Structure formats: structure tokens, C-alpha cells
Amino acid sequence: MEENIALELKDVSVAYGAEPTVHNVSMKFKKNQVSALIGASGSGKSTLLRSINRMNDGIANVTGQILFHDVDINQPKVNVYKVRQEIGMVFQQPTPFPMSIYENVIYGLRLIGEKDRQVLDQRVEESLKQAALWEEVKDRLKVSALSLSGGQQQRLCIARTLATRPEIILMDEPTSALDPISTTQIEATMMDLKKNYTIIIVTHNMQQASRASDWTAFMHQGKLIEFNQTTEIFMNPHEQATNDYLNGKFG
Numbered sequence: 522m523e524e525n526i527a528l529e530l531k532d533v534s535v536a537y538g539a540e541p542t543v544h545n546v547s548m549k550f551k552k553n554q555v556s557a558l559i560g561a562s563g564s565g566k567s568t569l570l571r572s573i574n575r576m577n578d579g580i581a582n583v584t585g586q587i588l589f590h591d592v593d594i595n596q597p598k599v600n601v602y603k604v605r606q607e608i609g610m611v612f613q614q615p616t617p618f619p620m621s622i623y624e625n626v627i628y629g630l631r632l633i634g635e636k637d638r639q640v641l642d643q644r645v646e647e648s649l650k651q652a653a654l655w656e657e658v659k660d661r662l663k664v665s666a667l668s669l670s671g672g673q674q675q676r677l678c679i680a681r682t683l684a685t686r687p688e689i690i691l692m693d694e695p696t697s698a699l700d701p702i703s704t705t706q707i708e709a710t711m712m713d714l715k716k717n718y719t720i721i722i723v724t725h726n727m728q729q730a731s732r733a734s735d736w737t738a739f740m741h742q743g744k745l746i747e748f749n750q751t752t753e754i755f756m757n758p759h760e761q762a763t764n765d766y767l768n769g770k771f772g
């Protein structure tokens with residue numbers, strides 16, 4: 522795999538039943554960049570995203586190759602929990618667990634058996650700082666995560682994902698349940714995070730894709746129509762379908 526590529530999809534199709542929902546997608550995601558998947562509702566964005574850390578196991582049949590460090594993540598010998606640790610996911614709705622802020626952040630570390638208090642403390646601070654939440658919560662780490670605002674809860678979920686030190690972060694419409702101020706904060710956080718991580722985000726919000734992503738993929742009816750630098754997709758789309766979608770002709 523090329524040096525600057527974090528993940529490569531080769532001819533990936535995903536089927537919930539007999540007919541594929543995602544058809545023959547091939548693409549390469551660059552390291553330390555934000556890539557956005559856009560397209561109309563039902564075009565297969567989330568289905569494709571969820572396949573990238575095996576969230577479709579037992580739900581859909583995934584064919585083709587999803588190469589991470591030159592290994593197809595769907596090979597039987599691959600440990601699915603390790604895949605999900607290295608390729609973390611943030612969901613549409615903030616999903617804090619009913620426990621303290623501190624315990625939320627280290628949840629994944631506890632699962633892999635980390636007990637060293639110093640390591641846990643240090644990882645909590647590091648992850649909350651990276652998720653731009655530290656300053657707001659550092660004096661109340663023991664209070665319930667459910668007491669945080671929606672935007673804070675989503676940044677906590679980002680911190681929880683970061684705590685196990687993934688390489689790639691998948692985000693499935695991470696701001697669609699949030700107000701504009703929280704959305705701006707999450708977008709700023711994403712821009713910061715790409716220094717250390719590769720981010721792939723599904724978004725309905727075209728302004729968000731154009732503001733926050735370096736690369737944009739346009740999907741239509743389960744097919745990847747066009748994948749290019751975000752400025753090129755928005756300023757000079759090469760495909761008619763992309764142009765029509767961006768101009769609000771469907772979707």
C-alpha cells in the first residue's frame with residue numbers, strides 16, 4: 522500500500538439481501554486528511570462507512586477488499602475488536618454511557634484490561650484535550666456524562682474513540698443532532714484531529730463537507746460517482762450527476 526494511504530477499498534460491494542446496496546466501490550483514503558461521503562438519502566453512504574470497521578458483520582454480506590495495513594479486514598484471521606479499536610466510530614446520536622465522564626473516556630481501555638491508574642488518568646486528559654472538551658470538564662470528571670450538553674456529549678464520544686488510539690476515525694453524521702455552535706466546535710475539532718488521525722465522515726450537510734473535508738466522494742444509488750479534492754467536487758464536478766445533486770436537482 523502506498524505510504525500516504527490509510528485505507529483502500531477495492532471493488533467493495535455490500536448486500537443486505539440478494540441485491541447489493543453498495544456496488545463495486547474502489548477508493549483510497551489519504552492519511553491525515555478528512556474525506557467526506559455525500560449523496561442523497563439511501564445512496565449507501567452509511568452502509569459503506571459501517572463496512573469499514575466491520576459494523577455490518579452478521580447484517581450484510583461484504584465482498585471485495587478493505588485493505589488496512591495491506592490486510593483485508595474481512596479475512597477470517599483478523600480480530601474484529603482490534604479492527605474497531607484501530608478504526609474507531611462516532612455515531613449520529615451522542616451515545617454517552619450512564620457513568621462518569623472519566624469512566625466514559627476509558628471504557629474501551631477497561632475492555633482491553635488496562636488497570637494502571639496513571640495510564641488511565643493520562644489517557645483521559647490526552648483524549649479530552651484532543652476532543653476539545655478538557656477545559657470544560659477537567660474539574661468535574663466524576664460527574665455523570667448525562668449531565669453534559671448534546672455537543673459536549675458528542676465531543677465526549679469522540680474522546681472515548683480517541684482513548685484507544687485509533688488510526689482512522691469514522692463519523693456517521695456526527696453533527697446532525699447538534700445545534701450550529703456545537704457543529705462548529707466539532708468541525709474545528711475535526712480539523713485539529715487530522716494532524717494525528719485519518720477521518721472519514723458521512724454528512725448530509727454540504728456546507729460541512731465543503732468547510733471541513735479535504736476530499737469528497739459523491740455516492741448515488743449505491744455507486745461511487747466521483748471522488749476528488751473537495752474544491753474540485755464543489756467548484757468543478759466532472760460528472761453530470763454530481764453537478765445535479767450539488768444544484769439541488771435531486772436528493
Ligand SMILES: Nc1ncnc2c1ncn2[C@@H]1O[C@H](COP(=O)(O)OP(=O)(O)OP(=O)(O)O)[C@@H](O)[C@H]1O
Pocket residue numbers: 537542560561562563564565566567568569580723725
Ligand atoms: N440493516 C439494514 N437492513 C436492510 N437494509 C438496510 C439496512 N440498513 C440500510 N439498509 C438499506 O440500504 C440502503 C442504503 O442505506 P444507507 O443508510 O446506507 O444510506 P445513506 O446514504 O447513508 O442514507 P441516509 O443519508 O438516509 O442515512 C437503504 O435502502 C436502506 O434502507
